[in-house]
Every structure is written in structure tokens, then in C-alpha cells.
Amino acid sequence: MIPFRVSYWHIQPVWIFYLLAIATLTVLGLGIAIHVSVWRKGIKRQSVSFSLKDIFKVIKEGILGTRIFKGDVAAGTMHGLIIWGFLILFVGTLALSADYWMFPFLHGSFYLLYSFCLELAGLMLITGLIWALIRRYVQRVPRLERRFEDLLVPVWLLAVAISGYLAEGSRLGAQSPEWAGWSFVGYGLSHLWSGQKEAMSAYPWFWWLHALLSMGFIAYIPFSKLFHILAAPVSIYLENQPLQIIPVESREEEVFSYREAIFFDACTRCGRCVEVCPSAGAGEPFTPRDFIAWAKQGLLTDYHLLNSVDRFKNWMEQRGTENGQFDASKIWHCTTCRACLEVCPVYVATPDAIRSARSKVVEQGTEMPDLLARSLKNVYKYHNPWEATKKKRAKWASDLDIPNLTKEADGNRLCYFVGCTTSMELRAQALAQSFVKILNHAEVPFGTLGKKEPCCGDIARRAGEDGLFEMKMEDCSDLFQSCGIQDVVTSSPHCFHTFRNEYPPYMTLREPDEQVSFRVRHYTEVLAELLGKGSLKFENSLGLKVTYHDPCYLGRYNRIFDAPREVIRAIPGVKLLEMTHHRENSLCCGGGGDRMWQEEMDGDPKMSEIRMQEAAATGADVVITACPLCLIMLEDALKTSGLENKLRIMDLNELVAMALELK
Template identity: 40%
Template sequence: MDTSAARETFFGSGPAWPFYLLAFLAVCIFAAGVYSRITVWQKGYPARFKFSLGGLVKNGLLLGRLWMQDPLAALLHCMVLWGFLILFLGTCLLSFHEWILTFLNGRIYLVFALTLDLAGIVFVLGAAGLFLRRIILSGSRLPGNWQDWGLLALLLLVGLTGFLAEAARLAVVRPPWSWSQPVGFWLAGILWPAEPPGAAALAGVWWIHALASLTLVAFLPWFKLWHSLAAPLNLALTRKRVYVSAEDWEEKGAEFWFENLLSADACAQCNRCELVCPSSRAGEGLSPRAFTKEFAEYARLKNAPQGGVFLGKGGLSDRGSETTLSAQEAFYCTTCGACKEVCPVMNSPLDLLLNMRGNVIEQGTEVPGPVNKALGSLTKYGNPWGATRKKKAAWVKELDLVDLAKNKAKVDWLLFAGCTTSLDATATPMARAMARIMLRAGLTTGALGKKEPCCGDLARRLGENGLFEMLAEDALELMEAREVHKVVTMSPHCAYTMTQEYPPLAGELKSEINSLPEVWHYSQVLDNLIERRIIKPGVLEGKTAAFHDPCYLGRHRGIFDPPRRVLKSLGLTVREMADHHQNSLCCGAGGGRMWNAELDGAETQISHLRVAQARETGAEYLVTACPLCLIMLTDAVKAMNLEEEIQVVDLACLTDESLAG
């Protein structure tokens, strides 16, 4: 092994000072871009984070989430990422060797040169693979623009010209250790087998590589590649759930959360969210990917140091022509959370849309009419259906439930029906069936009847946070006054709100709320009663069922097995639909869409897509465990004239029927 192996840093390039001058300029442009981005983040409402080194390494540097979803894309991105990092580290070591400590000589240099060559191969193959992948998947699967193609072209230019510069240097010097740079040695033999390149050619190739590399560094924070820095940070920060009151939010004067501004920059525009979005699949026009991009552009133009040049400091209704951020699109969302489930950088377009809704509701200028009507009814009547409290209590009649509206008797369980289950004729049998089951099981059960408040879910999902606080406080105070310790809800939306939204809010009301009740969804109670053999349902032999996972039961809370175990205990054969468990397709009612009519111009209805999936299984029953899902799927089956093929039933009703023999 030749111990004299070494390399002249600026071989054939001419004087070094032009490079350092351009490098300094590139660093300044890079720093200005980073400052601009961070300035935007700082305009957001401060969030509470915990830094996770494991999250940074596993998901940020090793792309763990992407490997689970798309191994080929993960491999190609890892090749580009790690190839670039090694090559960048090699460049830094060369500068250290040149100006501080000479150490890249002999065996160290040979190992160094071979490592960089291998990293370069990995980098170029990864970039070429991504370029080819984008060609194959271009269109609706992987839409792109000049930034996407330009970035990939620039990455390839950096890698290929690096090898050409290496080959030209080896063709001139022809050192005995050329084997340590196999790609350059091979290219030199092909391009300059006899005569070495001239000085102009040598300098030209070197400077093309240098300029391409410096351009990549300089504009990294300014265009799409910024996600390569923002995404690892987004993955390394674990959010601590906190509740911010409408009053505190207004006092802060922030338009968006810090974490939303960060996650918008972390978005890689991979389009996975759009492919699973029920609104997008139904052809309604909502694209979580496009909305995230427009959100980031809007925030940048409004809050970055140079933003005042392009956009004034007005609100959403004074956006100007520099951005296409649509307030109406925010209300297309069903809040199903499918977008977050598939995002490789753990973004949640849902959070951006909810943040947007809050701002629209606060300004009150672009709120859809049906949303305004539902919120008006919620404010006036305590439910979005516009019904009186007397009507809300009608389902309790002729049941032996303790009426907690009239007395303060202690009960084991509070059966919280919720607005929709109490008032809609399709959903009311759910509550009555569950009441009969609990009484049959010997559980002392009560209902709030005409005093039952709205849990506040609809107000929260639509962005009316002040109304949510009022409704939630009423519910908490009433349950505490009645000494309620266990609650079973008929709606997954109520269960989610009580378990996820109430605790942070109660933390803000320490002087008024002393304890929170234990909250169960009724499918969990059924599963528990059957497992403990407290109830023994009859067997529906020979029947098949497809179970529709309600978004706020399954994806948002991770409750998938209890309802399926109940169905199996009834003797039913469960057939899974194409989209199930974490990947379940929304029925289309969540996020206030039940009260916001299907959109004009939509290709189909979301609920029709779901019923079509159920039909493909050949199941006799389409079972769900949510009043909103029950209504939407029942109406869809009727509209599609499939009543002879498949029957939409509720889990509690089916269990009650089996218990009745």
C-alpha cells in the first residue's frame, strides 16, 4: 500500500479565493433562508415539546416510518440522504486538512477516497432512482412541478460532475493509488484513455461541480429541499398535549400554532395524504397535500421578514393574490385523521385545517351557511339538530334507567347518549338497546335525560373553541355534581372528546373540576361483559359481517379489537373491507360534515365509496358502532338500492337482538 497517497485540494481549478468567496456568499444565502423560515415559526403560538433523540435517529435519519409504507422510496431517499451527508462530511474534512491539520495522507487518504467514491455511487444511484420513480409515478400519484424536477436534476448534476472532476484529475495525475477511486479511474479510462484533458477542460468540470454544489447549499432553505432539515426536527419533537383557551389565544394574537408552521415546512409533498383522504377520493376538490403547501406559502408571505413586500398584515379575508389558501376547503375535511396515519414525517394536515377553521370562525366572514346554522342551533338549543331538551330526553321513556335529571341517586354508570343518538330516529335504537343490555347485566345505570348537555365535539371540530369550552365546562360540572364516576358513550366522538379534550381543559379549571370520570365507549363495555360472561348473547350462525371502523373509535383512539370480538362472540364471520383498522375509510360525517351537505360538483359521496367496499366483501351485515356512521351508511345503502344485498346494523342493536333470542 502506497503511503505517499495524497490529494491536492484545488488541483486544476485555479486560485482558491474565488471558490471561498462564492462559498461565503452561499452560506450567507443559506443563513438568510434559515432565518426567514425560523422567523415564520416564531410567529406561531408557542407549543410544549420534548426533544426525542430516538425519534430523530429512527424516523428522521433512518426514515423508519417511510420504510413501513414504501420500502423502495425509503431506500432511494436513504441513499441520497446518507450519500450526501458522507460527501458533505468529506468536503469538511478536506477543508480541515487544508487549513488546520494535515492528516489525509497515506492509508488514511486511501480509505477516505474509497469511502467518498462509494458514497458518491450511492448518492447518484439514489438520485437517479428518484428521478425515474417520479417519471413512472408522475400525475395523480406523484404530482410535481419545476421545483421537483429541478431539484432532482441538480442532485444528479452534483453527483455526476463530481465523478467527472475526479476522473479528469486522475487522468492528469495518473497516481498508482487510482484503484481507491474506482469510478473516477474507470471514467478516466473511458474519456481520456491516451491524452489527459486540457487545463481548460479540467478547470471547467471542476467549477461546474463546485457551482452546482454551492447552489444546492445556498438555496436549500428556499425551496422544497428545506423539508430535509425541517422534517427531522419535526420528527424529533414530541408534542405535549395542552389546551389553550380562546381567551389566551386571542391575547397572544397568533394566527397558527408553532407546530403547524413547522410541520408545513416539513412536508415533502409526497401525496400520500391525498391518496387516502376521503374527500379527495370522492372528487370533492380537497387535497391535504396542496392545502399544506398553500398553508406554508401563506404563512411565509405573511410572516417572513420579506413578507410585507408581497402581502399585507390583514387576516384570511385579506390574503391578496399571492396565495390561493382557501378557507372553504378547511370545511371539506371529515377530520378522519387518515392523512396523519400515512405521513412519513408525522405531519397532520388535519391540525392545519382545524387551525384554519378556528381562524375562519373567529373572523366570521367565510363560514359556510350550514356550519353557521349548526353552530347557531348548538348555541341556542344545546344540540346541532335544533331540538328542544324535552325531545332529547324522549329515548329514555319506558326504560328503567335512573333519571339523573330529577334526582342525585348514585349509579354505577352514566349512559351518555349524545345529541345524534338522542334525536335521530335511525340512531335512537342504539341507546335503547345498550340501556337494555346494561340493565340485563345488572349494572345500575342512569341517564341525564333532558339535562344531558352536548359534549362539545362538534364545536371543537368546527373551530368554535369558545363554545366548546362553555359546553365542556357544563358537562364536567354536571357530571361532578351528580357524582358520576363511569361514563359509557354511544358516540365515539363523545368518548374521544371526553378522554382527549376534557383532561387538558380540566387542567385549566383546577379550582372548579376536582376529578374526571372514567369514560368507555359502549363497544368496550359489551366486550367486557361478554368476556366476563355477565351476558351470554345468542349465536347468529352462518351470518357474515363487515365491520366499519368509526374514525374516532379506531384511528383516533386505537380501539379496533373489542367490536370485532363482540361480533365473533355472536357467531358472525367477520370479513374485512379493502380499507380497515388504521386504514379505514371514513363514512363522511365527521368534522361537522353531517351538518354540512355533500359538496356540489363532487364525483360521488364518501359514504357510497364505503358501502361499495362493504358490498365487495359479500357480507350480509355492515356493522358499525357510531350513530353518525350508522346514519350515513344507512342512507347510502338506500340511495344505492342495495337494501336487498346488505343490511346496515349497529353493534349494540345486534347484540341486544341476540340476547333477546
């Protein structure tokens, strides 16, 4: 006899099933429409382009789940079992419907293979779900939450899988087909019934139980964190899409863009961001996960399809208040270090969303830290966040003979953009002085902008003060254009990132004759190039053990990890010892995201102190960094953590100048 399967065998009345299926799809569609209605608040402002590369990325990282394995193989394996078990069973259900409604193909050898694959898929799903419950409730992995929904979802899906096996087992017990062994789990369960009559009586009950559980689960998806099944692929696709800048005067009332709304829906609350967040690690009342939940709830409250119903809107607002574990003032805790994005399986760009939230706060003029507000006023009036004066901008170079490119315009000279912190803060000035000596030693023609050097606008951009940022960008761009500057090197990774990544999108908003383009490098790249050309030759051995601290805006933001290490390793007698957290996994010093210009946050120990303890554990003599903010933060932490007699903090320029014996 040819193996086959009879659909809806002994299931009556079938029309009830179809009615429930229509209801399920209606609820599912409504749920999706609610999310899309929120997304659409930003679609009219930004476009989405087709990218075959991003489609392959969705397949690789969304469907195959390769990114989930990063840093947690157990979680990746567990998730793989669940998603592939679920997908295979879902496709198998669709195939069964196609066999019944369109054309029969589930018979013979193909049906046997079909049955065997679905049995394996069910076991994969059950194994993954049990593993997930063990990780959350037995092993109690710290980053995982234990809310009611976190228990409901796996238990519900487990009930779907088990009820499916019981329905299969009772059917096989009642039919006793000769090919029953191919459905090996169902065949084993068929022995739970003593005879065909008992199995026949049980089968409709288990079939309807499985159908109701399955349809209820599908309808529940858009109203739970399970919606990430649909939102995550979209989030992954959008990750590399070019940003479209909207001028301040053209913006609408929405806080977040459509991309950020999709990112929020893609979040699974897996807690990886919490695990690596430096603010959370220092015991501060901030986690990226709580921010995302708060922002998502706010969007639903504002733009839900049913908001026209006053009672519903009031209920949503009350729900947001009751569930809120986050208030807007906490957005200033974020250092925008991007560690969360580095580990997020679905590329939820929390730092960008934080900046958007800050922008709204700045616009409303509420809840901005006082010190930061004063610093922004300084940027507006005096072109720096540090002091209410322009006169000290070039004081660091008073003993150095440096060409001023505002007076001696020369497009062939390298423009050394010193930056606000490096030129104004006493400790950071040594960075600039050392770099100037290195450039002179290597006979590199260069100059600075002297007292006329403006702020690049980074502090305003991180604070969400986009109007001030656009003003500073115009100041820099116009000055570069008037001086014919084509090649720029920066002290600060923040200036470097702003020039390299923030300016170009804004340039597209200007008239063609006003658009300015220039090459920009961080000084570590210039040092590595000079080393490669043979312009830097180290002859004396220093006999030092050093460890290198990766600045967030140099490393994670711009992927410059190797250049500084190449320079360090080239110095004779210098042994590089890596900290536990290095390269893309580096720990933030706590100075980014405008934290440098804010009142001290509650945290014990401080982020910088945690970093210094990790540096001390390497046994190094010196901590090397390549950012003026990191230099200041780590120098202060050296004193407060009691490590002054064990470690020194140096900028890479200072180390190179020492190796070259430049006084």
C-alpha cells in the same frame, strides 16, 4: 507511497471559492431565518420540552426514514438511497475540510476506505435520483406532482453528483496514483482523457463546475421544498409534544401555531395524503396538500422578514394569488378523519391545522356553511345540533326504566352519556336502546343524565368555535361534578374522543377545585370487558357474514381496533370479513369534521357510497359500525347506491342484542 490527497490541487485562486462559500452560507442562513421568523410567531405561546424518546424517534423515522417505507417500499428505498447518499457525501466534504484546516487524517488505509465509501455514496445518490425521475415522469405515479421544481431539484442534484465524479476522474487521470482503483467510478472515468495533459486541463473546469453547482444547491435549500431536510426532523420531534391550550380571550391574531408552521415547512408534497383523502377520492375540490401549500404561502406573506419593504410584500401577495389553487371555503370539505396523518412520513397534522383555519373563519364570521352555523346556534341555545328543542333529549328512553343520575346521584353507577345524535336522531336511537338492554342483561348498575344531558362540545371544537366549546365543556364538567360522576361510557366515538383527549388540557386552565377528572370509555370497550368477565354469553348461532367499518375517531384517533372485533368474533355463527381498507387504513364515511351538519358537498360518488361498494365486495350480509354518525351516513348510502337488497347496516349494539335475543 502512503495514499493521501492534496486539497485544492491546481485550483487558483482559492480565495474566490471561500468568498462564494461565505455567500452561500449567508443566503442559507437568511433563508433559515425567514422560516424561523414565521415559526417564532407562536413560540411565545407554547413551550417545547426535552424528550430523549422523541430524539430517538427523529433518528429512527427522520434519519433512517423507517416511516417512509410504510405502504410504499419502493418510495422508501428510493428515498433511502438519496438521503444516505447525500448525507455520506456531505459528511465526506466536511471531513475533507477538517483534514485541510484542522488536522490531517485522510491518509493511508483510512483514506482508501474514505474514497471507497464516497464512491458508493455517489452511486447511491445517482441511483435514487434516477429512480425518482422514473417514478415521476415514466411510471407517472398518480400521487406525484410534475411541477418545474419537481424536475429541477433531482436534475440539479444529479448534476452535482455527476460533476463530482467527472472532477474526480479528471484528477485521477492527471495524477495517476497507484491507489486510483479505490475510487472505482472516478478511475473508470479517468480513461475518458487520452493523457495526463488533457486530464490536467479539464480538471479545474470540472472542479469549479461541481463547486458552483453544490454551493448553489445548498443556498437554494431554504427557498424550496428541500427545506423539509431541516424542518422534517423538528416536525417529527414535536409530534408527541403535549399541546398547550390557549384560552380564547388570550389568543393573538395568528391563525396557526408554531407547530403547524413547522409542519407546513416539513411537507414534501409527496402526495400520500392526497392518495388517502376521502374528500379527494370522492372528486371534491379539496386535498390536504393544496391546503398546506395555501396555508404556508399565507404565513410567508404575513410574516416574511422582508415584509417591511412594500414592493416585496406586494409581490408576495401577488404570488400567493397567482399560485393559489385553494380558497378558504374548501376547509369545510375536510372530514378530519386523520387518514392523511396516518400516512404522512413527517407527521403533518393537517386536521389540526384545518381546525385552526376554521377557528379564524368563525372569528371573522365569514364563509361558514349556513347549515353548520344554524347547528352551532342550536348547540348554544338547546344543547344539541339537531333540533331547536331540549324536550326530546330523553324521548328515546320513554319506554325504558333508566335511573336519572341528576336526580339520583350515585358515583358508583356507570354514567351512560348518550350524546346528541344518538338521543335525537331516530335511526341512531336504536343504538342507545340496544345498549341499555345489554347493560340491564349484564346487570351493570348505570344511569343517564336524562333531559339535562348537555352537548359535549365536539361539533363546536371541530368547527373551530372554541368559545362555544369551552362553554359546553364547562356545562358537562360542572354537571359531572355536581352528580359525582366518576365513570362514563359514550355512544359516540366523537364524544369519547372529546372527553378523553380534548377536556384534560383545558382542565389545567381551571382552578384546582374546579378541575374534573373521570374515567371515560367507548361502549365497544365496555362490551369487550363484559365479554371478558363472562357477563355476555352467546348461545344461539346467527349464521351471518359481517364486515366491520372502523369509525375514524374510534380507530385512527384512539387506536381502538380490537375491542369491537373481539365482540363480533365471539358471537357464534358470525363470520367477520374485512374490507380492503380496515383498521388504521379504514375509509371515512364522510360524516366527520362537522360534515354531518353541512350542505351536501359536490362529489360523485359520495364518500359513504364508496365505502358501501367496498363493503358489498366482501360478500358480507351486514355492515357493522360503532358510531352513530357512521350508522346514519352508511344507512343513507345504502339507499343511494342501490344496495338495499344486498346489505344491512347495524350498530354493534344491535348485533349483540340480536345475539342475546333481547327484544
